[in-house]
Amino acid sequence: MFLEQISNPQKYISHHLHHLQIDLLNFTFVKSESVSSHFWILNLDSIIFSFILGCIFISIFYIVAKNITTGVPSKLQTCVEIIFDFVSTNVKSMFQGNNPLIAPLSLTIFIWVFLMNCMDLIPIDFIPLLFEKFFQLPAIRVVPSADVNITLSMSLAVFILILLYSVKIKGYIGFLKELTLQPFNHPVFFVFNFLLEFVSLLSKPISLGLRLFGNMYSGEMIFILIAGLLPWWFQCFLNVPWAIFHILIISLQAFIFMVLTIVYLSIASQSH
Numbered sequence: 001m002f003l004e005q006i007s008n009p010q011k012y013i014s015h016h017l018h019h020l021q022i023d024l025l026n027f028t029f030v031k032s033e034s035v036s037s038h039f040w041i042l043n044l045d046s047i048i049f050s051f052i053l054g055c056i057f058i059s060i061f062y063i064v065a066k067n068i069t070t071g072v073p074s075k076l077q078t079c080v081e082i083i084f085d086f087v088s089t090n091v092k093s094m095f096q097g098n099n100p101l102i103a104p105l106s107l108t109i110f111i112w113v114f115l116m117n118c119m120d121l122i123p124i125d126f127i128p129l130l131f132e133k134f135f136q137l138p139a140i141r142v143v144p145s146a147d148v149n150i151t152l153s154m155s156l157a158v159f160i161l162i163l164l165y166s167v168k169i170k171g172y173i174g175f176l177k178e179l180t181l182q183p184f185n186h187p188v189f190f191v192f193n194f195l196l197e198f199v200s201l202l203s204k205p206i207s208l209g210l211r212l213f214g215n216m217y218s219g220e221m222i223f224i225l226i227a228g229l230l231p232w233w234f235q236c237f238l239n240v241p242w243a244i245f246h247i248l249i250i251s252l253q254a255f256i257f258m259v260l261t262i263v264y265l266s267i268a269s270q271s272h
Helices: 009-016 044-066 075-094 102-121 126-135 148-180 187-229 232-268
Strands: 021-023 028-030 041-043
Touching (some): 041 044, 044 102, 044 148, 075 102, 102 187, 102 232, 148 187, 148 232, 187 232
Antiparallel strands (some): 021 028, 021 041
16 A cells, blocks of 8 residues: 555655554544544554653663763763753753752653654654554554644643642642733733733643644655655755754754743742
């Protein structure tokens, strides 16, 4: 099925934009040609690759932690220490207060998002061909951060933490006052203040998730267009420069997601 679509650029591009979906009501795979018609359809490929990459992240850091040495460190330990120091420095400079959750959360977000973004550097046809040949799966996408469901799920978790810390630090009354007394501290503007602050509060997780999704989706789309519209002997002249530039985008998007998480939680933790 996949090989038959390579000769047709439109079908080729459409095929690569479909997820491996499962219908939870019927417990069946959704064909790539069909359209998702209800809520209980999961993008199984995004969930699987997110889980695998999370396990890789945990395994690497666990191995380094178990074999850490104060002498001459290994290359892997040196790399982990550089990443740890980088994240720790950013947390200390942006988060005012003492919270044992922020640094581990920031490290997890940065590495996990970075690994998910790195899947975009794998040749576009490599993994789908393997899955079709050995598992006869109709379609698969390997970049979890190019799936809006994954990015919004992560931003939703950050949003829940924002609400929890806002209530924990300020109390229910203090949090309600923050929503109704800013920016105009007058009873006449209570409703206006609430609408303004409520929209501002909701925009944080939405912008956080959509920013990552938009950048990674567009990057993946360029790789698909290059592979689908150009002959194989010419693709490397565009793929290689774009992949090199895309490394910057991959790192930057992971960093931005981490920084915004720290900033949002820092604002939520301010008692005033």
